[in-house]
Amino acid sequence: MGTTSEQYYQVIAECRELFEKKNTDYGQSWTILRPSSLTDQIMIKAMRIRSLEEKKISKVGEGIYGEFQGIINYCLMALMLLKNKEEYPDNQSDVGKLMENYTQAAESCFSIMEAKNHDYGEAWRKMRISSFTDLILMKLFRLKQIEDNEGRTLVSEGPEGSYTDILNYAVFALIKLKFEV
Numbered sequence: 001m002g003t004t005s006e007q008y009y010q011v012i013a014e015c016r017e018l019f020e021k022k023n024t025d026y027g028q029s030w031t032i033l034r035p036s037s038l039t040d041q042i043m044i045k046a047m048r049i050r051s052l053e054e055k056k057i058s059k060v061g062e063g064i065y066g067e068f069q070g071i072i073n074y075c076l077m078a079l080m081l082l083k084n085k086e087e088y089p090d091n092q093s094d095v096g097k098l099m100e101n102y103t104q105a106a107e108s109c110f111s112i113m114e115a116k117n118h119d120y121g122e123a124w125r126k127m128r129i130s131s132f133t134d135l136i137l138m139k140l141f142r143l144k145q146i147e148d149n150e151g152r153t154l155v156s157e158g159p160e161g162s163y164t165d166i167l168n169y170a171v172f173a174l175i176k177l178k179f180e181v
Helices: 004-026 035-055 064-087 095-120 129-148 159-179
Strands: none
Touching: 004 064, 004 095, 004 159, 035 064, 035 129, 035 159, 064 095, 064 159, 095 159, 129 159
16 A cells, blocks of 8 residues: 555656646646636636536546646646746746756645644545545635735635645545555
8 A cells, every 4th residue: 555655656746747748738838827727727626526526427538536636736836836937937947947846846745744644643544535625625715715815814824825735635535546445
């Protein structure tokens, strides 16, 4: 089965490979998006997952696994834009630097997961995948409210924390789908 860390890195490696291939196909067209647009893309994917969980049928082929991968990659795109927007002029950046930024963003999310996983004692392993979907949607509604308030919060974390939590929930869902079937 492997440790959480090993499984986490396997999931991220799959997502990274998909991101690299899409970057080859589409270039860095995603860099034109604002973080709020990426939030909306994540919302669409999460709502589709919930719909597939409830209907149990997909009419367009792609399943839940691929949608969770999309959520992970969209979260990493948002985190990269929030931290490094100036590095993506005219939708072009050095591909090596782009992938370095991807890795750094993923590593940051991993570090937060590791700390929380220590404190919570891997409680996520007892959760249903549908609960991850619901938590992702809840975080997205909160994030959209923060974005609508132009980032102003009284006591809440900023968008980076929301994207990180959403990504980690999606990784947990994929670990359960991949390793705990």
